[in-house]
Amino acid sequence: QDTSLIDELFSWISKNGGVINAEVRINKDGVRGLFATERIPKLGLIASIPAACMINVGSQSQSASTHIMHVLREYKLGNNSRFWPYIKTWPKYHEMATECNMDDKYVPMWKSDHFPERPAPSISLMSSDSSSPAIPLPATHDHGSGAAAMLPPWTSCREANHQTWQGFLRRIWDGSANRELEYTIEEVVGKDVEVTLADVKYAAAITVSRYLAVHGRPRLMMAPIFDLANHDNHCTTYLESYVKSDYLHMKAGVDYEPGDEICYSYGDLRDDYAVSAYGFLPALEDPPRLAYVDHPGFEPRGAYRAPSDDRIAGPPEALRAEVQRLAAIRARITGTPDIVPRAEGEDWVWDMMKQLEARRIAAIDYELARIAELLAEATGDAREL
Numbered sequence: 094q095d096t097s098l099i100d101e102l103f104s105w106i107s108k109n110g111g112v113i114n115a116e117v118r119i120n121k122d123g124v125r126g127l128f129a130t131e132r133i134p135k136l137g138l139i140a141s142i143p144a145a146c147m148i149n150v151g152s153q154s155q156s157a158s159t160h161i162m163h164v165l166r167e168y169k170l171g172n173n174s175r176f177w178p179y180i181k182t183w184p185k186y187h188e189m190a191t192e193c194n195m196d197d198k199y200v201p202m203w204k205s206d207h208f209p210e211r212p213a214p215s216i217s218l219m220s221s222d223s224s225s226p227a228i229p230l231p232a233t234h235d236h237g238s239g240a241a242a243m244l245p246p247w248t249s250c251r252e253a254n255h256q257t258w259q260g261f262l263r264r265i266w267d268g269s270a271n272r273e274l275e276y277t278i279e280e281v282v283g284k285d286v287e288v289t290l291a292d293v294k295y296a297a298a299i300t301v302s303r304y305l306a307v308h309g310r311p312r313l314m315m316a317p318i319f320d321l322a323n324h325d326n327h328c329t330t331y332l333e334s335y336v337k338s339d340y341l342h343m344k345a346g347v348d349y350e351p352g353d354e355i356c357y358s359y360g361d362l363r364d365d366y367a368v369s370a371y372g373f374l375p376a377l378e379d380p381p382r383l384a385y386v387d388h389p390g391f392e393p394r395g396a397y398r399a400p401s402d403d404r405i406a407g408p409p410e411a412l413r414a415e416v417q418r419l420a421a422i423r424a425r426i427t428g429t430p431d432i433v434p435r436a437e438g439e440d441w442v443w444d445m446m447k448q449l450e451a452r453r454i455a456a457i458d459y460e461l462a463r464i465a466e467l468l469a470e471a472t473g474d475a476r477e478l
């Protein structure tokens with residue numbers, strides 16, 4: 094993740110009337126992020142991002158394809174785009190791995206296909222489920238209730254969703270979805286510009302991992318500077334309402350000292366969802382929390398909803414049923430053969446997927462041990478342990 098183009102980005106934002114009280118550096122984990130350069134008191138200004146520097150990618154109720162098309166158009170315009178100083182700072186294709194652009198070969202590594210009731214993978218564009226937000230949105234923002242026109246039936250089963258994304262993007266690219274789209278590729282980039290499937294996947298991965306739903310106007314925006322802030326679930330940095338539509342103000346939720354990393358909470362991300370939607374594993378939690386796909390509240394149909402943090406309690410029968418459920422999932426994970434070979438040299442996507450698997454097993458083991466103690470206490474029988 095490149096920091097050399099950041100100076101140009103900053104001066105473009107200043108020229109447009111913006112203010113930035115931060116700098117961009119690589120953090121202790123090797124990830125590019127935003128850092129305070131001076132003391133910023135709680136409620137103080139981190140950045141003021143001018144409207145002219147943000148890409149408005151559509152309404153919150155439009156199809157995912159529309160947001161992607163807006164980004165694709167600007168990206169394919171190259172240095173003819175007035176957003177070029179911003180676009181140049183985006184991560185490159187192989188620096189990202191969300192479900193939108195992750196190679197299909199990694200699909201079997203999700204190992205979350207253990208629910209017999211899971212819907213069959215589908216590449217249909219027409220959604221029968223209009224209840225859920227279509228795509229992940231940073232922070233607590235939510236799609237409006239009118240969301241989900243013309244969306245694929247997203248699911249939280251990771252294999253299925255990964256394949257759904259791939260099918261959806263391919264159909265956008267080859268034109269077979271044109272009838273169902275608000276904008277087609279030719280409409281946004283013209284006829285003479287070559288658009289590859291990788292371009293469409295790139296635009297999708299960039300859009301989904303970086304846009305935000307602003308408060309005050311039902312729009313989705315790509316906002317420079319703001320989108321350099323990494324996720325920290327406990328972070329209280331906030332965005333003011335964008336009602337005046339002139340500047341988007343990013344404010345400190347705590348006192349920042351010079352050198353502190355300025356994060357943003359993308360929401361309560363369980364590990365499996367963070368990997369699929371954003372391509373990273375959040376900070377390791379202690380005690381570990383079950384992945385969404387392993388949680389008793391997991392709902393395979395529909396998009397991710399952060400599940401409850403309450404740990405299961407109840408009479409011994411309920412606890413034993415949960416033990417059986419978790420043990421079955423564990424057996425499915427460990428019993429699913431590793432058919433995806435790790436590429437020679439650097440294969441950070443493979444490593445991330447294996448780490449996700451290890452975290453899922455550790456969280457299941459933690460939960461099994463915790464329930465065993467509850468059972469032993471409830472029944473007075475140490476054999477439950």
Ligand SMILES: C[S@@+](CC[C@H](N)C(=O)[O-])C[C@H]1O[C@@H](n2cnc3c(N)ncnc32)[C@H](O)[C@@H]1O
Pocket residue numbers: 094124125126183184189302303319320321322323324325370371372373374375376
């Ligand atoms: C909105 S951007 C944040 C800035 C990003 N690091 C950059 O340099 O462009 C979101 C992407 O940053 C990375 N990211 C965000 N939070 C992270 C974290 N806590 N740990 C590791 N990577 C993170 C992921 O690649 C994610 O898709």
